[in-house]
């Protein structure tokens with residue numbers, strides 16, 4: 018059995034909505050993440066997929082404690098990061114790093130590449146100037162960039178090169194878990210292939226564990242061992258990619274897979290078109306969050322929230338019909 | 341045959357920063373007919389966005405300058421219009437969805453404010469009517485609870501929701517030409533399918549034409565009639581989508597197609613990608629811009645720049661060795677050097 022690196026239990030994040038009436042306290046909240054449970058095993062890649070706005074990025078930010086949850090626990094290497102003393106948390110957080118979607122917005126344009134990559138070392142006061150410089154050069158080499166680039170500014174680089182810089186930066190502190198939030202969506206196909214190959218190589222070389230958020234199901238299929246499908250703040254299906262792809266249980270997952278774009282202009286695709294609009298996390302539907310759009314909903318779905326049930330050891334889903 | 345709705349003719353755009361001149365667009369020519377959907381693909385930095393923003397003259401000038409060429413819309417050269425005339429066309433007859441929603445939405449105004457502004461800039465309607473229209477547009481692009489969301493700020497939206505707001509703004513005035521620069525990159529596939537359907541529907545209902553810039557070939561197969569492949573500021577191949585899929589001709593296009601992930605491929609096998617990087621556009625390019633990375637290059641490719649020529653009916657390519665008389669043989673997985681930087 019693989020060892021569990023990360024365990025997320027009952028995780029919630031509710032953002033208060035600003036009340037348009039001044040000085041009145043807000044009564045509504047956006048339930049961005051609303052009770053999420055999953056494990057991540059050492060050395061694997063767990064893919065997170067789901068509708069835009071379903072809470073993927075918020076969940077990533079909760080795991081790495083960029084924001085505090087409303088409720089729930091994040092257990093990393095057997096220790097709960099919530100309520101951990103600040104100094105201890107600072108230490109633990111070094112082991113969890115993020116690579117963001119937008120290679121343009123995520124690098125401070127005023128800093129040179131070398132300074133950007135060394136920044137985590139400076140913040141955590143690790144090593145002196147010389148050793149930091151050495152580490153920067155080493156990292157540039159690891160991600161396949163020229164050492165000389167340390168003295169240049171981010172705007173001088175292409176999207177793919179910037180994403181390499183972002184990856185180098187995420188590796189600075191020798192993390193164990195790297196959360197990639199749409200790391201290749203902004204890149205063209207050929208550069209995307211290079212960055213994916215790099216991520217795979219780094220995973221092998223440094224025994225990294227990845228949480229990989231992506232909309233591109235082809236990329237997810239290629240990269241991930243397991244996937245979690247999210248819908249409106251909750252995980253609705255989780256398991257190995259092969260199992261879920263071959264045998265999706267949840268109606269939302271079925272619709273999702275049917276929407277993968279064509280592989281040729283001649284392909285005719287049967288699509289499950291979801292009716293209605295995406296419900297609002299401000300006011301999520303009762304019972305199963307998906308019931309208003311679900312093509313196969315039954316009466317009980319309106320009132321009762323389905324529980325997560327295990328289909329196979331490697332495959333769990335939450336739908337009344339999967340029982 | 342009637343004139344095309346939009347014609348970009350030998351467009352050259354350059355950026356001047358200090359003493360450096362970057363030739364971002366180097367002679368791009370294409371035509372867009374009524375109700376047609378043209379896709380543009382190409383390597384990052386190949387000039388897709390600059391071409392698109394030049395049509396609406398939304399590139400910052402300086403540093404940008406249209407060095408040569410013309411852009412005809414309904415027979416008028418847009419480059420010759422006054423800024424007042426151009427403002428009338430922009431957002432109204434031709435509108436654009438920008439690649440980067442974070443730079444094109446103003447963080448200090450609510451989403452509703454920005455939509456209402458756009459609507460009122462082009463249509464004589466009351467504030468209240470504009471607000472109604474804004475809510476229905478948000479609904480159209482699938483934003484949940486649009487009546488509440490309309491009063492929220494961009495940072496309170498997820499990435500994909502911001503992108504949908506951009507789409508709503510672009511569609512606000514029922515444009516005749518929609519330029520969509522990576523409109524669905526931040527969207528999941530179900531919403532993407534929904535938005536692409538919406539565009540198709542508007543295309544049929546309003547007779548809209550679309551220029552669709554994307555790096556997702558699936559989106560191209562799904563929605564486009566014609567495809568332009570750009571490299572280093574030039575169009576290197578152009579054809580109907582079906583022809584291009586069945587018989588791609590340019591070696592760069594081959595590399596692009598090979599880099600796609602296909603079903604059944606897993607991470608044990610590195611993905612194919614084109615080694616090397618595109619040429620620095622701040623130097624004069626001699627010969628074929630793809631020569632440094634092309635597995636088929638020969639001496640002449642270093643000397644002479646190949647021109648875009650029609651080889652087969654309606655299918656044009658810019659390569660010395662792809663002509664009506666002579667054709668290259670495409671090698672299997674020529675681009676397999678996955679790790680190259």
Ligand SMILES: Nc1ncnc2c1ncn2[C@@H]1O[C@H](COP(=O)(O)OP(=O)(O)OP(=O)(O)O)[C@@H](O)[C@H]1O
Nearest residue numbers: 032049069070071072073074075496497498499500
């Ligand atoms: N700071 C915030 N204040 C209020 N609401 C927020 C905030 N951040 C996110 N949200 C809301 O939380 C929900 C989830 O957003 P999140 O960014 O996690 O989605 P996502 O799944 O990453 O979507 P995408 O695929 O579009 O990136 C959305 O409804 C969003 O509007």
Ligand SMILES: Nc1ncnc2c1ncn2[C@@H]1O[C@H](COP(=O)(O)OP(=O)(O)OP(=O)(O)O)[C@@H](O)[C@H]1O
Nearest residue numbers: 176355362364383384385386387388389390391621
């Ligand atoms: N404001 C600017 N100043 C200087 N150079 C610029 C500016 N904007 C674009 N360029 C240059 O113009 C060239 C073409 O850029 P463009 O944004 O059109 O590429 P693109 O094909 O849209 O790429 P991507 O797929 O990454 O969006 C690039 O080499 C870029 O460096």
Ligand code: SF4
Nearest residue numbers: 305308311318336337
């Ligand atoms: S629980 Fe009911 S509404 Fe929810 S997915 Fe299953 S069948 Fe559909």
Ligand code: SF4
Nearest residue numbers: 628631634641659660
């Ligand atoms: S002209 Fe030469 S270098 Fe350019 S694509 Fe053709 S074979 Fe390759």
Ligand SMILES: [Mg+2]
Nearest residue numbers: 073074498499
């Ligand atoms: Mg996100």
Ligand SMILES: [Mg+2]
Nearest residue numbers: 388389390439
């Ligand atoms: Mg662009």
